[in-house]
Structure formats: structure tokens, C-alpha cells
Amino acid sequence: MAIKVVKNLVSQEKYSLKCPNPMVPEYITIHNTANDASAKNEISYMKNNTSSTSYHFAVDDKQVIQGLPLNRNAWHTGDGKEGPGNRKSIGVEICYSKSGGAKYYAAEKLAIKFVAQLLKERGWGIDRIRKHQDWNGKYCPHRILDEGRWDEVKVAIAAELSKIGGKSSASSGSSSGSGTTYTVKKGDTLSGIAKAEGVSVANLQKWNNIKDPNKITVGQKLKLQGSSSSTSKPTSSKKSSYSLPSGVFKVTSPMRKGSEVKKIQQALAALYFYPDKGAKNNGIDGVYGPKTANAVKRFQSVNGLTADGIYGPKTKAKIEEKLK
Incomplete structure (x- = not known):
């Protein structure tokens, strides 16, 4: 059964602040809210404040609420006015992330099912999923990262996607259903791969021990993310x-x-x-x-x-x- 989405969309009068640009989405970006508000409160706050920060969906333990239309961009990834995260990705906030516990894990479970549903609707694979950190380095989704479960969450989305009859991967060249590797094809460049996958050339070089960015070979498998142990954590907030x-x-x-x-x-x-x-x-x-x-x-x-x-x-x- 499809997950019902409750729409509570921002008014068109606030488009210039919250979602000023037309968008044809190419990715889905996952966030943790880092507080304990419900989806209803998250969307209401986003709609009614005077900050430009915005996102398309908030998911709690009971429901999914939509705050922006999917043909408009959101300011949610911190990669600038023209960054692909802000301009080409659907933002999904998982609620109750600050304290965690049963309500958070129920929200995360519903978010996994919902993201799989979004992927299926678009004919996308798991390689279209990004975490906020991939776009601008911010330590988000912080609870998932703290618990070292980003790969686990992606595997769970992939399993749900398979369960509902979706594709394991899109035609972007990713050779893995988990979206963690890319197989180099003829005509590929490292900068082109980085742009398509939403990562930096510097990170691709670091993760794959590539000294010369002009020297990649057809058939070479590239890691698209670093190990969880190397993920930088935020500075102490004591x-x-x-x-x-x-x-x-x-x-x-x-x-x-x-x-x-x-x-x-x-x-x-x-x-x-x-x-x-x-x-x-x-x-x-x-x-x-x-x-x-x-x-x-x-x-x-x-x-x-x-x-x-x-x-x-x-x-x-x-x-x-x-x-x-």
C-alpha cells in the first residue's frame, strides 16, 4: 500500500524566499532534523518563518507531510545557489532525531519506506540517494552518522525498493545496488563522475588513492564515499x-x-x-x-x-x- 502524503504547501507568495527556482529533481537528500518536533510542526515552522531554509518533506513516526512542490527547488543542502543539492534534490527530513529512541526509529523506518516509494515513482535506483553531508560536508544526517548506519540505511532502502518492484539502480553507471561504487565507462572523466554523483573530485581522489585526476581507466571501480570511520564529526559541543x-x-x-x-x-x-x-x-x-x-x-x-x-x-x- 502506498504511503499517503499529507500536503501542507508553502504559499506561492513565499516562493521567492523558500523555493524560487523551477526544478527537475535528480536526487533525494536525507537529513536528520536534530530536534524533537513532529512532522506537522517541522513543516509549519518551515512555511511560516522568515528564513530561506526549506525542504520538501518531513517524516515522523506516523505520517509524511509535504511542504514544497516537487517542481520547485529547496534551500536545504548548503552547496550554494547553483549547487546540485539545492537545485536538483528532494529534501527529506527525518523527525525526532535529537533524542532518538522509539519515536525516532519509527520515523526512520517510515522514511525508508517513503524514500523507496519516491525512487520507484521516478524509475530511479538507490544510486540517487544522498546524505546532506555529501553536498557541503555538514555532519548530517547526524544520528545515522553517529551510529555508523548510513550504509545500513541505504541497504534498507534498496531492500524496500526491491520489495515494491523498483529498480536496483538507475542508468548512471553505478555498478552497485548500494550506490557506493561507480564503474568507469569509455569517455568518463573524474570531474564528470564527481558532478553526476554529487561528490567532489578531491574526495574521489582521496577515497580511491588517485594522484592524477586525468588517469582513470575503463572498467575501474571507484568508491563513491569514504569509510564510516573516516567521516569527520562536528566539533565538541560541550x-x-x-x-x-x-x-x-x-x-x-x-x-x-x-x-x-x-x-x-x-x-x-x-x-x-x-x-x-x-x-x-x-x-x-x-x-x-x-x-x-x-x-x-x-x-x-x-x-x-x-x-x-x-x-x-x-x-x-x-x-x-x-x-x-
């Missing part, structure tokens, strides 16, 4: 790494600026609530403006606080608690 300011911070005119604001932004980024994806330094600019207030509001909304976007003693205490 409380000792951050010295949060006291006092009350909110959007004012003129907007408050300085190193204290930057500390708040950095702490929120460590908890995956602030970056401004695609912006320089993740948007950490030391300005307490609408972007920072929105990040604070989202943090508050999933942590039992009054979601007013104002940083004060209670929000400071809760951030410090989550950073421990």
Missing part, C-alpha cells in the same frame, strides 16, 4: 566550549551586535538550530536580527519554553543544559 552571555537579547532597532551575540549563535549552531545554510560561516555574524530570533524561537518551541525569540535567563539555562 558546555565548557561556550561561555553564554547573561541578560536579555531581542531584535531591536538598531539591531544589537557584538561578540556576545556571536556566542549565542555559535551555541545554537552546535545544537543544529542555527545555521543559515549556504551562508558564509553558517551565518554567524554577531547580529541579533530576525535570523537569530527565529533560531532562538525554534529552540524554545521544542524545549518547552515560551517561543518568543527572546534570549533570556531561561533560554540561556536550557541551552547550557542541552550542551552538556
